[in-house]
Amino acid sequence: MSLTPQIVAAGCGAVLSRATLFAPFMQAACDHYQITQPLDVAAFLAQTGHESDHLLFTKEIWGPTVAQRAYEPPSTKASELGNTQPGDGERFCGRGLIQVTGRRNYTLAAIGLDLDLLNSPELLEQPEHAAMSAGWFWFNNKLSALANAGDFITLTRRINGGTEGLADRQALYAAAKKAMGIGT
Template structure:
């Protein structure tokens, strides 16, 4: 499927300039990770658009907020994320278009993307790696099956851990389907 900047702008809710910047990398990620059916691509665009706030951010905004403080050991959340050292919460904060988070996910992504993410987590902030990490996450979490089945709520839970922003994600999903010529 040919992802034009116009399709990406519609599906991600992004400004044309951001869509144009990310278009070749989103295409590469979809091709490499077999995100190919219209429903799959629509869901991928909607979820990445929401998670990155319309392709504006490739790094989690850090306060730290009370929730972000739980990324630090010795909390259960830190353990779930594989964060074992003081400072891991901020060091391995969400990055990429789907916000890869935690030492464990960075370790897995480093292998999958052949990048030194443990020493250079900021690599996921670059547009190419931000898009490829989203494709890698999508593929490794078998999200295409959920997207193709139309199970957008379960797909959202796999990405977000809940349904935060579901209304916005659904609006982007509808816009992506329309841009791809898929019936709503």
């Protein structure tokens, strides 16, 4: 599947200039992580589009909110994320097109992407690494099987932990399929 800026724009709900910037990197991520089947690509576009607020953000907006304060040790959430040092919550906040969050996930992504993310977590904000980290997450969480089976709800839960933003995700999925010429 060749991802044109127009397909990326439709599937991610992005303006054409952002889609043009991200299209080659998303294509590289899909190629590298074998996100190749039409339903898989459509779901990948929709989920990354929602998670990045339509390709606008590659870094979590930091408040810190009440939920984000829980990223800091000592807390159950911090422990789940592998955040062990003061400041880990903000340092390892969500980055990439599918928000990699927490010291543990940054460590795994650093190995998978061969990047020094523990010393330079901001690398995941760059379009190339933001897209590749999303492909890495997709592959390592075996999301292609869910996407190809059309199990969009379970897929959303695996990414989000729930179904937050489901209506937007589904609208993007429908737009991606339409742009790719996939019947509903």
